[in-house]
Amino acid sequence: SSTIKEISENWLGKATISMQTEGRSRGQSESYNQNTQRLGRELDAARQRLSVLRELEKNMDGYQNSVKVVMRAAGARRLRGIIGPVSAILKVEPGCEVAVETALGGALQNIVVENEAAAKAAIALLRNDNAGRATFLPLDTVQRRGPNREEEALAKLPGILGYAVDLIGFKSEAENAVRFLLGRVLIAENIDAALAAAKAGRYRLRVVTL
Numbered sequence: 001s002s003t004i005k006e007i008s009e010n011w012l013g014k015a016t017i018s019m020q021t022e023g024r025s026r027g028q029s030e031s032y033n034q035n036t037q038r039l040g041r042e043l044d045a046a047r048q049r050l051s052v053l054r055e056l057e058k059n060m061d062g063y064q065n066s067v068k069v070v071m072r073a074a075g076a077r078r079l080r081g082i083i084g085p086v087s088a089i090l091k092v093e094p095g096c097e098v099a100v101e102t103a104l105g106g107a108l109q110n111i112v113v114e115n116e117a118a119a120k121a122a123i124a125l126l127r128n129d130n131a132g133r134a135t136f137l138p139l140d141t142v143q144r145r146g147p148n149r150e151e152e153a154l155a156k157l158p159g160i161l162g163y164a165v166d167l168i169g170f171k172s173e174a175e176n177a178v179r180f181l182l183g184r185v186l187i188a189e190n191i192d193a194a195l196a197a198a199k200a201g202r203y204r205l206r207v208v209t210l
Contacts, residue, residue, distance in 0.1 A: 066132035067109050070122050079125060081118030083174055086110045086137075086181065091169035096161075096187060099208045103164055103185045107135070112177045115140040137177040144179035147205070151184075154201050159193025160186055164208075 060068045067085055074082035083089065087108040092100050101108065111134055113119045119136035126132060147154070147163065155162045164182040186207045188194035194207040201207075 064109055064132065064134070066126055066134040067111060069126060069129060069131040070111055070134060073122075073125055079118070079122055081114035082122065083112040083114065083139075083171065086112060086177070089171045089174045090178070093167060095210060096164075096167055099187045099210050100164060100168060100182070102208045103187075103206065104181060107181055110135045110137050110177075110181075112137045112139065112174045114138070114173075137180065139174065139176050142176050142180045144176045145183035146179060147184060151201055151205060154186060154197050154205065157193070157197050157200065159189045160197050161189065161210075162187065 060071060063071075063085065070079065070082060071084070073079045085108070086104065089112060090100070111122070113122065113136050116138040119138045122134070122136060126134060146165075154160065155166075161167060164185040164187050165179055167187060168178075168182070170178045184205050186194075186197055186201075186205055188197060188207050188209050191209055194209050198205065198207045
């Protein structure tokens with residue numbers, strides 16, 4: 001994309017020009033060699049970052065534009081504290097994909113961030129770039145959710161696989177956000193089990209089927 005191209009030209013161009021300039025301006029071979037090695041490392045780092053950005057671009061298909069903009073900015077280090085969209089931090093066991101996707105809906109594209117300051121910076125970037133809106137989950141303010149003691153027993157009802165948050169894997173640093181979204185969601189094998197669990201829980205919990 002044009003964004004990746006601009007970043008690559010900026011990084012690689014600066015590093016290459018700097019190496020050429022340093023080579024002409026340094027008269028002593030020892031100083032020249034030290035600077036050449038330093039700039040070589042910078043060039044390697046720029047190439048590595050570009051590779052990461054290209055891989056990110058390839059893997060962002062299906063995301064809304066605002067999410068892509070935020071993740072590109074994070075990859076280019078224009079934003080700090082961005083952990084990633086919810087869908088990218090979850091590892092769902094085979095067979096549970098549809099249930100988890102149903103439970104999350106549009107929240108799959110919510111962006112988990114380290115703190116409120118990171119969310120504010122990302123929102124400002126989207127506003128300045130006229131790149132749309134996104135929902136952020138700051139880990140320092142989001143409140144995790146879960147069943148109370150009585151509701152914990154619902155996970156053992158016939159046809160209930162358990163609470164969604166206990167049936168998936170996720171990045172440990174994002175636990176608050178994951179429990180906020182899925183901590184009170186049960187996964188059932190079929191509609192009959194789902195209805196029975198919902199009734200037993202006085203309809204205070206969400207139940208989704210495989």
